[in-house]
Amino acid sequence: MxxxxxxxxxxxxxxxxxxxxxxxxxxxxLDAATADAAxxxxxxxxxxxxxxxxxxxxxxxxxxERASRDGTALGFVxxxxxxxGATRATExxxxxxxxxxxxxxxxxPVAVAVAARQPRADARTLLAAVVxxxxxxxxxxxxxxxxxxxxxxxxxxxxxxxxxxxxTAAKLLELxxxxxxxxxxxxxxxxxxxxxxxxPRFGFRSYALGCAxxxxxxxxxAAAAGVEADPGxxxxxxxxxxxxxxxxxxxxxAGDPWLVREVDSKPWPTSRQALASVAxxxxxxxxxxSIDAIERIVVAVPGAYRAxxxxxxxxxxxxxxxxxxxxxxxxxxxAPDKLYDTIRLEVPTPPEYAALMAKIEVxxxxxxxxxxxxxxxxxxxxxxxxxxxxxxxxxxxxxxAARPLDFDGIERKYARIFTASDFGKPGLLSxxxxxxxxxxxxxxxxxxxxxxxxxxx
Numbered sequence: 001m002x003x004x005x006x007x008x009x010x011x012x013x014x015x016x017x018x019x020x021x022x023x024x025x026x027x028x029x030l031d032a033a034t035a036d037a038a039x040x041x042x043x044x045x046x047x048x049x050x051x052x053x054x055x056x057x058x059x060x061x062x063x064x065e066r067a068s069r070d071g072t073a074l075g076f077v078x079x080x081x082x083x084x085g086a087t088r089a090t091e092x093x094x095x096x097x098x099x100x101x102x103x104x105x106x107x108x109p110v111a112v113a114v115a116a117r118q119p120r121a122d123a124r125t126l127l128a129a130v131v132x133x134x135x136x137x138x139x140x141x142x143x144x145x146x147x148x149x150x151x152x153x154x155x156x157x158x159x160x161x162x163x164x165x166x167x168t169a170a171k172l173l174e175l176x177x178x179x180x181x182x183x184x185x186x187x188x189x190x191x192x193x194x195x196x197x198x199x200p201r202f203g204f205r206s207y208a209l210g211c212a213x214x215x216x217x218x219x220x221x222a223a224a225a226g227v228e229a230d231p232g233x234x235x236x237x238x239x240x241x242x243x244x245x246x247x248x249x250x251x252x253x254a255g256d257p258w259l260v261r262e263v264d265s266k267p268w269p270t271s272r273q274a275l276a277s278v279a280x281x282x283x284x285x286x287x288x289x290s291i292d293a294i295e296r297i298v299v300a301v302p303g304a305y306r307a308x309x310x311x312x313x314x315x316x317x318x319x320x321x322x323x324x325x326x327x328x329x330x331x332x333x334x335a336p337d338k339l340y341d342t343i344r345l346e347v348p349t350p351p352e353y354a355a356l357m358a359k360i361e362v363x364x365x366x367x368x369x370x371x372x373x374x375x376x377x378x379x380x381x382x383x384x385x386x387x388x389x390x391x392x393x394x395x396x397x398x399x400x401a402a403r404p405l406d407f408d409g410i411e412r413k414y415a416r417i418f419t420a421s422d423f424g425k426p427g428l429l430s431x432x433x434x435x436x437x438x439x440x441x442x443x444x445x446x447x448x449x450x451x452x453x454x455x456x457x
Contacts, residue, residue, distance in 0.1 A: 015234055017251040018139070019181035022132045022167050025254075027124035027440060030131065034258045035440065038130045040410060041094065042449060043436035044265050045108035047414035048093045050428065050456055051342045051421055052086030056318070057206040061085045064207070074457055076117050080217055081210030082457065083109030088157075089206045090342050091269040091322045092417060096134075096262060097376050099141025100150050101157045103164065103263055106213050107133030110165045112446075112453050114172045114217060120445040125172060127440045133168030134260040136184070140164070143249040144241065147373030151304055152242075153196040155205075158212055159241055162187035165216025166223075173224050185229030186219035188237040202317075265399040267413055269342045271323045273305040277378030278328045278339075279397040284382060284390055286333055291356050293384050299325050300379040302372035303364030310362035314354065318344035325378075326357040340420035371395065407433050428452075 027035065052058045065078040074082070087093050088105040095102045111129045115121035137160045146156030166187035170180040191212070198204045223229070230236065238245040266275055277299050286294075301309060311324025321327050321344060330353035331339045338344075349357075368377050377395040384390075396402040398409075405413060411433045418425065435448045 013181070014247050014250055015181045015184050016177070018136070019184060020177045021251070021254045022136060022171065023175065023177040023180045025128050025132045025135070025171065027128045030128070030258070031255075034131065034255075034261060035127060037258070037261045037404075038127045038134075039436050039439050040405070040407060041104050041130060041134070041260060041263070042108055042112075042127075042439065043407060043432055044094055044405070044410050044413075045087055045104040046432050046436070046449075046452060047410065047417070047429070048087045048090045048105070049083060049109065049453065050425070051092070051414070051417055051423055052088070052090045053082075053456065054343055054421065054423060055086070055089045056345070057089035057203050058082075058086035060203045061206060061210070074454075076113060076217075077214050079116065079454075079457065080110060080113040080214050081207070083113055083210075083453065084161075084213040085206035085210035088209050091271065091319065092266050092342060092413075094263045094265045095272045096138045096141060096259070097147065097264055097272060098262070098373050099138050099146040099156060099160070100373070101137050101141035101146055101160050103134050103137045106157065106161045106164050106209070107137060107168050110168045110213050110217050111172065112450050114169045115446045116450040116454055118172065120447070121172065121450070123444050123446040123449070124440040125174070126446040126449070129168045129171035131258055131260050132171040133164050134263070135254070135258065136167030137161075137164030138259040138262070139250050139252070143246045144238070144243045145246070148304055149241075149243060151308070154193045154241055154243075155199060158194050158209055159191050161209055161212035162191050162216030162219065165213040166219045169217040169220035170223070173220055175220065175224055179223050180220075182227070182229045183220040183223035185231070185233035186222055186227060187216040188233040189230055190215040190219060191237055191240070193241045261404075262401045264401055265405050265410070265413075267397070267399050267405070268339045268417070269322050270328060270339075271309065272376060273301070274309045274323065274325050274328060274378075276376055276394045276397050277301060277309065277325045277380060278332060280378050280380040280392040280394040281325075281329050282332050282336075283392045283394065284380065286382070288334055288352070291333060291352070293386070294356075294359055294382055295385045296383045297329070297360045298381045298383070299360060299362045300365035300368060300381075301362060302368045302376065304369075304372055305376075306362055306364045312357060312360070314349035314357075315347050318347060321347040325362060326360045327353070329360060330356050337416075337420050340416045342417055343421045343423075407437050
């Protein structure tokens with residue numbers, strides 16, 4: 001990869017070329033699969049937002065917004081911040097593995113929040129904005145090497161969020177390419193790496209990501225109003241977060257395919273790093289009665305994230321319980337429905353959980369390393385005391401870009417999550433599915449979808 005020096009407003013610059021691509025995205029030119037993928041991302045993110053408001057972090061954000069509004073209706077800033085923060089708090093939002101960015105948690109809430117403040121925002125423009133936002137975030141996340149950068153203490157989603165939000169808002173505001181380039185440059189100047197020590201603190205990630213998204217969306221409005229940008233914003237951004245920037249990745253040919261089709265959707269609340277291993281373990285169909293007969297369980301994962309998912313100790317809080325493989329393996333055997341519980345006000349570790357977790361060893365694997373970061377796979381080998389071994393490998397779990405969830409699959413996903421999380425609004429799912437499925441199929445405004453979000457907030 002190479003560094004690049006850019007003039008953010010100049011013809012032929014990196015940001016200028018990317019802005020041409022983003023500003024040129026029109027719904028009418030999108031293929032049917034891409035349009036459906038964008039509709040699916042709206043539905044999947046809406047489901048995450050609904051349950052996210054009930055998480056401890058979501059409730060904290062609601063309290064914060066109520067306190068700041070003093071009884072008035074949600075303004076754009078509060079709406080954007082709570083939409084983004086609550087969605088990301090769930091660990092069921094989507095992710096682009098090549099960049100390690102949770103794209104939907106930023107792009108879709110920003111698109112909905114911007115559309116909600118525009119009278120009769122066009123549904124097709126909303127979908128084009130979603131496609132543009134995904135392009136911007138995935139391109140930047142890949143250009144900075146997000147899939148490995150995260151293990152150096154830099155959160156790729158956070159540093160790419162203002163950029164993605166600016167691209168999304170710019171499309172809804174119908175900015176031309178030069179103004180979009182200024183919006184992107186302004187957003188980059190508002191970006192910094194979050195302090196690593198703050199990331200595990202309760203509520204910080206949700207709040208900080210929401211603020212980053214607001215900064216990006218407001219950058220688009222500022223550019224539209226005539227605010228000029230630092231011509232070296234892209235180079236300065238790369239230097240600030242300490243990366244070598246792969247400039248060609250930012251301006252790759254568009255629509256080959258559109259990157260919104262390359263994201264993974266998680267079927268239950270989990271880190272994507274653990275998902276394939278937990279899916280492989282579930283496919284072995286072990287029962288509680290079989291656990292005593294097991295000598296050892298060996299989990300093979302790419303070395304880049306072995307330490308992240310190897311969590312032998314009992315989790316202290318809900319997010320910890322969704323990151324490592326050990327606790328999720330225990331749930332898969334002893335309380336499989338609890339895998340889908342996104343709220344997890346309690347994370348008990350009874351003796352049978354602890355006994356199983358103690359038998360699990362996590363190793364780095366060269367074969368899986370060779371597929372990383374294109375695939376985040378997992379292989380599980382169960383060794384029984386009798387000498388028998390059973391192995392299962394999963395490279396593309398359900399919901400991966402190679403095995404995407406359709407509208408019915410997304411509805412089933414949230415039906416399980418809502419039930420496990422004791423959230424009793426099953427009718428909302430069918431309404432949301434139909435509204436998102438029909439989004440933009442006829443010339444209409446985006447009200448049927450944005451109204452769902454505002455009715456929930």
